[in-house]
Amino acid sequence: MRQRVAADFAQARADLEELVRIPGCAFPGFPDEQIDRACQKVIDIYRAAGFPQVQRLDIDGGKPAVLAEAPGPPGSPTVLLYAHYDVQPAGDVSLWDSPPFEPSERDGRLYGRGAADDKSGVVIHAAVMRAFEGRPPCTLRVIVEGEEEWGGPFTDHPRSHPDLFAADAIVVADVGNARLGQPAFTTALRGMGAVTVECRTLAGAVHSGMFGGPAPDALMALITLLATMRDADGETVIEGIDGFDWDGADVDEADFRDIAGVDPDQPLIGTGSVASRLFSKPVVNVVGIDAPPTQGAVNAVIPEAKARVSLRVPPGLDAVAARDALIRHLESHAPWGVHVSVTPDVVGQGVRVDTSGPAYAAAREAMLQAYGTPVQEIGAGGSIPLVDSLLAAVPGAEILLFGAQDPLARIHAPNESVDLAELQRAILAEALFIRNLGSGVL
Ligand SMILES: [Zn+2]
Numbered sequence: 001m002r003q004r005v006a007a008d009f010a011q012a013r014a015d016l017e018e019l020v021r022i023p024g025c026a027f028p029g030f031p032d033e034q035i036d037r038a039c040q041k042v043i044d045i046y047r048a049a050g051f052p053q054v055q056r057l058d059i060d061g062g063k064p065a066v067l068a069e070a071p072g073p074p075g076s077p078t079v080l081l082y083a084h085y086d087v088q089p090a091g092d093v094s095l096w097d098s099p100p101f102e103p104s105e106r107d108g109r110l111y112g113r114g115a116a117d118d119k120s121g122v123v124i125h126a127a128v129m130r131a132f133e134g135r136p137p138c139t140l141r142v143i144v145e146g147e148e149e150w151g152g153p154f155t156d157h158p159r160s161h162p163d164l165f166a167a168d169a170i171v172v173a174d175v176g177n178a179r180l181g182q183p184a185f186t187t188a189l190r191g192m193g194a195v196t197v198e199c200r201t202l203a204g205a206v207h208s209g210m211f212g213g214p215a216p217d218a219l220m221a222l223i224t225l226l227a228t229m230r231d232a233d234g235e236t237v238i239e240g241i242d243g244f245d246w247d248g249a250d251v252d253e254a255d256f257r258d259i260a261g262v263d264p265d266q267p268l269i270g271t272g273s274v275a276s277r278l279f280s281k282p283v284v285n286v287v288g289i290d291a292p293p294t295q296g297a298v299n300a301v302i303p304e305a306k307a308r309v310s311l312r313v314p315p316g317l318d319a320v321a322a323r324d325a326l327i328r329h330l331e332s333h334a335p336w337g338v339h340v341s342v343t344p345d346v347v348g349q350g351v352r353v354d355t356s357g358p359a360y361a362a363a364r365e366a367m368l369q370a371y372g373t374p375v376q377e378i379g380a381g382g383s384i385p386l387v388d389s390l391l392a393a394v395p396g397a398e399i400l401l402f403g404a405q406d407p408l409a410r411i412h413a414p415n416e417s418v419d420l421a422e423l424q425r426a427i428l429a430e431a432l433f434i435r436n437l438g439s440g441v442l
Contacts, residue, residue, distance in 0.1 A: 137438025
């Protein structure tokens with residue numbers, strides 16, 4: 001298998017380069033024509049890889065997906081392989097060292113928008129099919145969507161079409177390892193929620209010399225209220241939202257500081273391991289405030305102020321319940337009897353994956369075989385809403401998240417890239433996983 005994957009890798013890379021050349025972005029304002037081209041290219045790649053059935057799936061109100069199927073031997077398990085072909089916009093092209101939609105290799109990495117996120121996932125599934133020379137030991141069904149980055153209606157597709165997603169195991173190849181060459185399963189994704197909080201104190205702005213003192217300042221009240229969400233260490237403290245200590249691999253502090261761009265003399269905030277702070281504890285951030293700008297500010301007591309608060313929810317907690325706990329906190333901690341109103345906004349459920357089943361056993365063995373080192377469990381600070389949707393639609397399936405992205409891939413940023421050796425290892429790992437699962441050796 002290792003030799004077959006190595007011999008085929010030039011084809012995998014050629015597939016990836018062709019995909020990177022198509023700027024298919026699902027965000028409003030970007031041309032559908034490029035999405036259609038990218039979709040057709042995915043269809044061509046899967047046909048050429050030997051899938052006997054490949055079709056375009058039109059999604060109501062969304063961008064087309066691709067469905068490719070290959071039957072395994074009678075009675076073999078069904079494995080659903082997921083990726084997405086749409087990409088983030090390139091952003092400011094002047095920040096790229098090479099043009100975003102022209103694949104370019106430097107130091108073993110292939111640069112280009114989508115090279116990692118998630119066109120790497122698209123080509124992994126095709127290369128795995130070729131590795132089995134058209135006769136996979138499991139029934140394979142590949143679903144590649146075209147609107148993941150934008151967050152279109154495809155996310156609800158598993159709930160409305162559970163039969164399409166029915167499988168014994170689902171591989172979401174839209175993540176990666178915390179370090180090159182160190183295999184990882186992503187087993188926890190934080191949920192999210194958001195609220196808008198508003199303080200009102202006066203009928204209108206009044207002179208701070210004549211009224212300041214007894215007249216309550218809405219902006220000071222809002223700031224005082226927001227400050228109650230964190231303690232002196234910077235830890236988020238909301239009654240009813242409890243995190244836990246991360247027991248998988250930790251995150252290297254120096255790597256984290258470097259990738260996050262934390263100033264060298266600025267300590268990290270919060271307590272516990274970096275991984276716990278990043279993957280398994282709650283956190284609130286104030287992401288916007290409506291208040292008078294400093295430019296042109298006058299000496300007045302502010303009558304109203306508003307903030308948007310973003311919440312990241314520990315995996316395993318219900319995101320709606322967590323958001324409601326945040327609302328209760330804000331309503332009950334207003335200083336000085338100030339009137340506060342809180343408006344709930346979006347939530348996205350987090351996920352904590354059960355890794356005790358037979359597919360995980362097969363994948364653990366495959367990772368060891370492919371990378372030569374035992375797999376570790378990592379979390380993800382962000383959420384993948386589709387995973388929650390899959391868990392709800394196919395409750396019996398084991399969901400595995402692994403792939404070829406790594407922290408140096410700079411996904412969503414300028415100079416996105418994929419490490420080519422890592423991509424080859426990811427192909428081998430997925431192929432060995434399917435072989436192990438199909439042979440029932442574990
Ligand atoms: Zn992605």
